[in-house]
Amino acid sequence: MTYRNQNYMKNSKTILTVALAALAILALACTSNTGDDIPEIERKTHSLNKAIMCPVCPGESIDQSQNPLAVSMRSIVAEKLTDGWTGDQIKDFFVERYGPSVLLEPPREGISLAAWVLPPMAVVVAIFAVFIGLRWMRRTTAIPSAVTSENTVLTLDEQESYFRRIEAALDLDDTPDGPSLPS
Amino acid sequence: MIVESGQLALVLALLATGYAVVASVMGVARRSPELVMSGRYGFYSTVILLLVATAALVHAFVTNDFSVRYVAENSSLAMPKAYTWVALYAGNAGSMLFLAIIFSAFALVAVGTIRKRLPYTAPYATAIMAMVLLFLLAVMVFLANPLSRLDVVPLDGQGINPLLVHFGMFIHPPVQMTGLIVVAIPFSIAMGALLAGKGGNDEWVDLGRTWGMIAWLILTLGLLLGSWWAYTILGWGGYWAWDPVENSALMPWLAMTAFVHSIMVQKRRGMFRMWNMVIIIIGFTLAQLGMFINRGGPVPSVHSFAQSAMGWIFLGFMAFTLVASIAVFVSKVDTLKSRGRLESMLSRESAFLAQNIAFLAVAFVTLWGTVFPIFSETASDVTITVGQPFFNLVNGPLLLFIVFLMGIGPLLPWRRATIGGLIRALRIPLAAAGVVGLIFMIVGPRQPVATVAFMTCAMVLAGIGHEWVRGTQSRHRKGENYAKAFMMLLSANRPRYGGYVVHISIIMLAAGAIGSSFYSVQRDLVMSPGDTETIGEYTFTYTGTTHQSHPDREEDYAQFEVYSGDTYLGEMEPFRAVYPDFRIASTRGAIHSTPLEDFYIVPSDFSDGGQAVFRVLINPMVWWMWASGPIMILGTLLALAPRREPSPATLRVPAGMRPAGV
Numbered sequence: 001m002t003y004r005n006q007n008y009m010k011n012s013k014t015i016l017t018v019a020l021a022a023l024a025i026l027a028l029a030c031t032s033n034t035g036d037d038i039p040e041i042e043r044k045t046h047s048l049n050k051a052i053m054c055p056v057c058p059g060e061s062i063d064q065s066q067n068p069l070a071v072s073m074r075s076i077v078a079e080k081l082t083d084g085w086t087g088d089q090i091k092d093f094f095v096e097r098y099g100p101s102v103l104l105e106p107p108r109e110g111i112s113l114a115a116w117v118l119p120p121m122a123v124v125v126a127i128f129a130v131f132i133g134l135r136w137m138r139r140t141t142a143i144p145s146a147v148t149s150e151n152t153v154l155t156l157d158e159q160e161s162y163f164r165r166i167e168a169a170l171d172l173d174d175t176p177d178g179p180s181l182p183s
Numbered sequence: 184m185i186v187e188s189g190q191l192a193l194v195l196a197l198l199a200t201g202y203a204v205v206a207s208v209m210g211v212a213r214r215s216p217e218l219v220m221s222g223r224y225g226f227y228s229t230v231i232l233l234l235v236a237t238a239a240l241v242h243a244f245v246t247n248d249f250s251v252r253y254v255a256e257n258s259s260l261a262m263p264k265a266y267t268w269v270a271l272y273a274g275n276a277g278s279m280l281f282l283a284i285i286f287s288a289f290a291l292v293a294v295g296t297i298r299k300r301l302p303y304t305a306p307y308a309t310a311i312m313a314m315v316l317l318f319l320l321a322v323m324v325f326l327a328n329p330l331s332r333l334d335v336v337p338l339d340g341q342g343i344n345p346l347l348v349h350f351g352m353f354i355h356p357p358v359q360m361t362g363l364i365v366v367a368i369p370f371s372i373a374m375g376a377l378l379a380g381k382g383g384n385d386e387w388v389d390l391g392r393t394w395g396m397i398a399w400l401i402l403t404l405g406l407l408l409g410s411w412w413a414y415t416i417l418g419w420g421g422y423w424a425w426d427p428v429e430n431s432a433l434m435p436w437l438a439m440t441a442f443v444h445s446i447m448v449q450k451r452r453g454m455f456r457m458w459n460m461v462i463i464i465i466g467f468t469l470a471q472l473g474m475f476i477n478r479g480g481p482v483p484s485v486h487s488f489a490q491s492a493m494g495w496i497f498l499g500f501m502a503f504t505l506v507a508s509i510a511v512f513v514s515k516v517d518t519l520k521s522r523g524r525l526e527s528m529l530s531r532e533s534a535f536l537a538q539n540i541a542f543l544a545v546a547f548v549t550l551w552g553t554v555f556p557i558f559s560e561t562a563s564d565v566t567i568t569v570g571q572p573f574f575n576l577v578n579g580p581l582l583l584f585i586v587f588l589m590g591i592g593p594l595l596p597w598r599r600a601t602i603g604g605l606i607r608a609l610r611i612p613l614a615a616a617g618v619v620g621l622i623f624m625i626v627g628p629r630q631p632v633a634t635v636a637f638m639t640c641a642m643v644l645a646g647i648g649h650e651w652v653r654g655t656q657s658r659h660r661k662g663e664n665y666a667k668a669f670m671m672l673l674s675a676n677r678p679r680y681g682g683y684v685v686h687i688s689i690i691m692l693a694a695g696a697i698g699s700s701f702y703s704v705q706r707d708l709v710m711s712p713g714d715t716e717t718i719g720e721y722t723f724t725y726t727g728t729t730h731q732s733h734p735d736r737e738e739d740y741a742q743f744e745v746y747s748g749d750t751y752l753g754e755m756e757p758f759r760a761v762y763p764d765f766r767i768a769s770t771r772g773a774i775h776s777t778p779l780e781d782f783y784i785v786p787s788d789f790s791d792g793g794q795a796v797f798r799v800l801i802n803p804m805v806w807w808m809w810a811s812g813p814i815m816i817l818g819t820l821l822a823l824a825p826r827r828e829p830s831p832a833t834l835r836v837p838a839g840m841r842p843a844g845v
Contacts, residue, residue, distance in 0.1 A: 038706060046705050053568050059426045061571065064419035066759075066768045071788055071796075074707075104570030106555070111563045115555045119548045119577045126544040130537050137454065137525035137532075 045078045048087055051105055052077070055098045186251055189239025189330045196232035196283075197320040199225045200313050207310035211379075219306045223294060226313050229320075230291050233284040237271075240280065240329055244270060250336040253277055253329045259342035261734050269352050270343050275478060275493055276329035278360065282474075283319040285357075286364045290316065293368045297390055301376065304387055308375030315367045318500050327493060345736065345762040345769055355412050359405030359432055362398060363470045366435055369395040369442070370467035370508075373460055377511055383456055383518040385449055392446045393823055395463070399439040400819045406432055407812050418770030418785045420705060420800040422808070423696075425574035430553045431469075431476040434546045438466035441542040447678065448535050451597060453522030455535075457512075460519065462539065464508045469546065471501035476553075527599040534592035541588065545581045549574065575700075583636055586693055589686055590643035593650070593679075608646075615645030633701035640690050640697070647683045673821065681822025688818060691811035698780075698804030705800045712793045719801050721782050722746045723755075728793050736760045739789045741797070745775065745782065752782075757797075759786045778806045 049063035054070040062070040062077075073094070080090050094102045106112035206222030209215075240253070244267040249255040257270040257277065272281040290312045297305045323329065347356075369391050376387035409432070410422035423429060442462045448455040475497040525532055552569040559567050594608040616638040623634040651672065658668035673680040708716055715724040723745045731738045740758040744751075755773035762769070772785035781802040788796040 038704060042706060045707075051572055053570065059424070059428075059570075061424070064417065064421065064424060066418060066770055066787065099566060101556075101566040101568045104568050105572040106559075106567045106569050111559050111565060112555075112567050115552065115559075115567075115569055115573065118551055122544055122547055122551070123581070126540045130533075130540045133458075133536055133540075134525060134528050134533050137521065138528070 041078075041081050044081055044087065045074070048077050048081070048090060049074055051103060052091070052094055053102050053104050055102055061104055185239050185242050186248070186330050186332070189236040190328065192232040192235035192239070193320065193324055193328070193330065196229045196236070196287075197317070197324050199228045199232065200317045200320055203229075203313040204310050204317060207306040207313065211306045219309075222306070222313075223298065223309055226287075226294065226309055226316075227291055229287045229316060230284070233280070233287055236330065237280060237284055240271065240277065241267060243330070247340070249338070249340050250332050251329075252331050252333045255333060255337050255340045257340065257343055259340040259735075262340075262343055266343055266347075269347050269356075272356055272360065273343055273347055274329075276323065276327040276331075278356075278478075279319055279323050279327060280329045281357065282360055282364050283316060283323065285361050286312075286319065286367065287316055289361075289365050289368060290371075293372070293390075293394060297372060297375075300390060301372070301381070301387055303379040303381055304372065304375040306375075307378040308371045311371035311374050312367065315364075315371070322493065322496060326496070342735065342764065345760070345765055345767050352412065355405065355408035358401060358408055360474075362402035362405045363432070363435060363473050365394070365398040365401055366439060366467050366470040369398060370463050373463045374508060374511060377460060377515050377518070380515065380518055382460065382515060383520060383522075385453055385456075385522075388446060388450045388459075391459075391463070392443065392450060395439060395442050395446060396819055396823055399436070399443050400816065402432070402436045402439060403815055404812060406436060407809070407815075411809055414772075414805070415774065416769065416771055418772050418787075420703075420772070420783055420785065420798060420802065422699075422805070425549075425552075425571045427553050428477050430549045430574075431473040434549055435466055435470040435473050437542045437546040437549070438462060438469050441539040442466055444535050445539050448532055450678075452532060454525065454532060456519040456521055457516065458536075458539070460512055462543075464505070464512065465543070465546075467508075468501060468505050469550075471497060471504065472550075475501060529595065529600045529602070529605070531592065531595045531597045531600070534588060534595050538585065538588050538592060541581060541585050545578055545585070548577050548581065552577070579632075582693075583639060586636075586639050586643060586690075589689070590639065590646050593683070593686075594646055611649045612642040612646040616642040630701050633697055636697045636701075637694070640694055643686065643690055647686060651683070674824075677824050678822050681818050681820070681824070684818030684821055685815055686818075688811040688814035691807040691814065695804045695806070695808030695811070698807075699802045702803045703800060705798065707787070708797050708799060710795060710797055716799075718799055720747050721752075721801070723784070723799070725795075725797070728789065728795065735764065736762045739786065739795075741784075741786050741789075741795060743773070743784060747782070755784055757784045757786050759789065776806050778810075779803065781805045 046063065050061050052062050052073065054060050054062045054065040054067055054073065056069050057065045057067045060067075060070070062073045064070075077090055080093070085093075091103060100107060100112075106115045108116055203222045203226035206218050206225060210218030210220075210222055240251075242248075243251045243254045244258055245264060247254070247258070247260060253274055253276050254270075257274045258267070262270070270277070272278040294305065294309050294312065297308055301308070372387055372391045372394060373382075376382045376384075376391075381387060409429070413424070414420075414422040442459065445455050445459055445462055449459055475494050478494040478497055527533070552573055555569050556567055559565055590612055591605075591609070594612075595605065619641040620634060620638045623629070623637065651669070654672040655665060655669045658672055659665055663671060704719060706718055710716065710725040712725055712727040715722060717723075723743045726742045726744060728742070729740045731740070738758055738760045740756050743755040743757075745755050746752060752775050755775060757771060757773035759768060759770045761767075770785050770787070772783050775782040781800070783800040783802055785798050785800075786795055787798055
């Protein structure tokens with residue numbers, strides 16, 4: 001290995017160490033707040049609030065909304081949880097009053113099941129599409145046309161490799177201490 | 184008088200645009216450059232005419248001319264004059280005028296650039312842009328004229344929606360609307376090239392890419408500004424809720440992100456020619472869907488600012504452009520044969536394709552969730568809601584996969600990669616991911632999903648960093664100092680390094696999203712003046728409330744003294760304003776923001792005696808999301824910066840020097 005290569009290895013190691021240290025600090029920072037000091041019941045309330053829609057403010061959960069109805073629904077959720085209701089019981093309680101649209105997550109049954117089934121199917125189809133597409137592009141032969149003539153217009157990619165070769169050739173002539181090939 | 188001249192200007196603009204369409208098409212058919220030119224000038228003239236119309240509307244606002252319906256509906260005597268700018272696009276008719284003038288200005292620049300560089304494509308592209316403008320103008324002139332008069336002049340206007348009275352509203356809606364309509368420009372260029380029979384000739388690619396990236400950047404900024412507005416004013420501590428209107432702005436962004444990547448494959452390798460057409464058609468269709476849902480579409484949303492039937496007209500136009508573009512595509516598809524061949528299943532090309540499909544999958548799933556309530560209601564009469572929990576669950580993994588691809592794709596060479604080469608290139612990125620994973624396992628609260636997500640981010644950053652270090656060092660060895668070597672590296676291949684800068688900004692965005700979704704701490708506290716509470720490191724004392732009465736609103740300000748550990752952070756003053764006329768309460772959080780985390784207080788309810796309910800949040804890393812914006816702009820500009828390339832015409836390949844594999 002030449003001196004230059006060693007130097008390069010050393011430098012990149014230093015930089016890598018610094019980068020990793022920075023990442024480590026960042027990661028530590030993220031983990032500093034664990035939120036363990038929040039009462040369990042409050043955490044449950046928040047996650048339920050996020051799943052229940054405010055019936056009079058389109059598209060907003062009761063967690064988000066500033067509407068008086070949302071405020072009172074939030075307190076109902078908290079109250080019922082303290083009384084020992086489960087999350088599902090509370091959801092049912094609101095569904096009875098406002099219909100199934102009060103839940104922000106569609107139920108996993110009946111017609112709403114379609115909402116859940118289609119996305120994973122779409123992913124499978126997408127994977128398939130990538131595969132088929134690649135196969136197809138492998139098979140299709142390029143248009144022969146003017147490619148073989150002398151007047152070919154190069155794509156950037158080709159220009160680059162073309163110029164790289166020229167540059168490499170020039171490099172060999174220019175460098176006073178000869179070509180810097182690995183010894 | 185001024186109002187009437189504005190009305191006249193709108194009608195004239197409509198006629199000029201119609202003429203531009205006809206003259207451009209006829210000019211090509213009759214091979215008459217003069218006719219094409221006159222069509223172009225007709226199109227240019229709309230900018231001036233629309234300026235006149237806009238000036239007339241502004242004048243009506245400034246002079247409180249409530250005889251103009253739009254002014255009466257969107258302003259009042261009490262409205263500060265600065266909000267005229269917001270009022271201009273706050274309602275339906277005004278937003279149409281805004282879209283029209285913005286589009287005509289952008290199109291003017293676009294036509295100016297295409298005209299010289301794509302002489303065959305230009306007339307078609309001009310005609311298509313003119314058709315889009317014609318649609319906007321026809322809607323204004325016949326259905327929603329922003330300058331129409333009322334028979335009875337009210338004494339005062341109805342006023343502006345108070346949720347719009349915020350600094351963010353000065354920029355977010357116009358930027359968002361601009362982004363959506365500017366997508367029409369790359370669409371027109373692509374379709375114009377296709378119509379001219381030049382779709383397989385890659386000359387349209389450079390300009391198509393440039394305008395695609397401009398549209399992408401504006402859409403990105405629109406989304407970021409919208410999130411920022413939601414975070415600071417909607418006052419629930421979040422920034423994104425997968426609301427239908429948010430989704431409808433996200434979908435075209437996803438498609439355009441796919442486009443700005445796949446177009447590179449055509450630029451570099453002469454491949455993906457059909458695919459690029461398909462994507463830009465999808466992109467423009469989704470952009471129109473965005474405008475449709477935003478304009479009183481069928482899905483309820485916080486953001487649909489103007490309920491009206493006009494949305495359905497947008498839907499009609501969308502259906503028309505979709506059918507027409509598919510027809511053009513099908514009739515010209517044989518001009519789109521690929522020049523290159525895919526040489527290996529493992530190559531940069533295949534990574535781009537996977538990325539494209541992944542983005543479209545997210546767009547599709549988002550579309551599905553957004554429109555599903557309509558399906559369900561028509562099919563079974565059951566009204567349901569598809570909201571945040573659904574999208575988080577379904578889109579989360581897909582987005583993570585996209586971030587993962589962002590780490591792999593750029594490491595793959597064009598044409599052909601080997602497994603061994605990929606593993607070698609991935610050594611350092613994977614090591615970085617491993618280190619981050621290890622740290623989380625040792626010290627972190629064990630959130631497996633967040634850990635994997637952060638590991639993926641680390642992998643991407645390490646991949647980019649490694650390549651920059653390597654490139655800079657190899658230049659340094661040729662005698663450039665490190666700073667110069669780095670700058671030269673960036674400017675040597677601008678699309679590539681600009682892309683990396685954008686990738687870094689996306690990682691910042693992702694880090695903010697991951698940090699705040701998985702590690703956010705939220706509490707709702709009832710506090711009386713004098714109470715002190717502690718959350719995490721923050722200790723805060725509620726000192727009291729001041730009340731202010733304004734003609735249109737009642738405001739309650741709450742004062743807090745906030746400490747982090749022993750350090751005094753200062754006084755924080757969140758407030759809540761109630762607008763009785765609109766029955767709207769608007770809260771503004773007080774935020775102490777650091778790169779590490781945001782400390783966020785927002786009042787949710789005030790009762791007598793100064794007691795109040797506050798929501799207090801610690802949102803880790805949100806700062807990075809807003810900081811990513813400027814970096815994103817920088818990266819995009821770098822990627823767009825023109826580079827002196829050898830003119831293709833003079834670049835002939837000597838026999839024998841032709842690279843193998845062509």
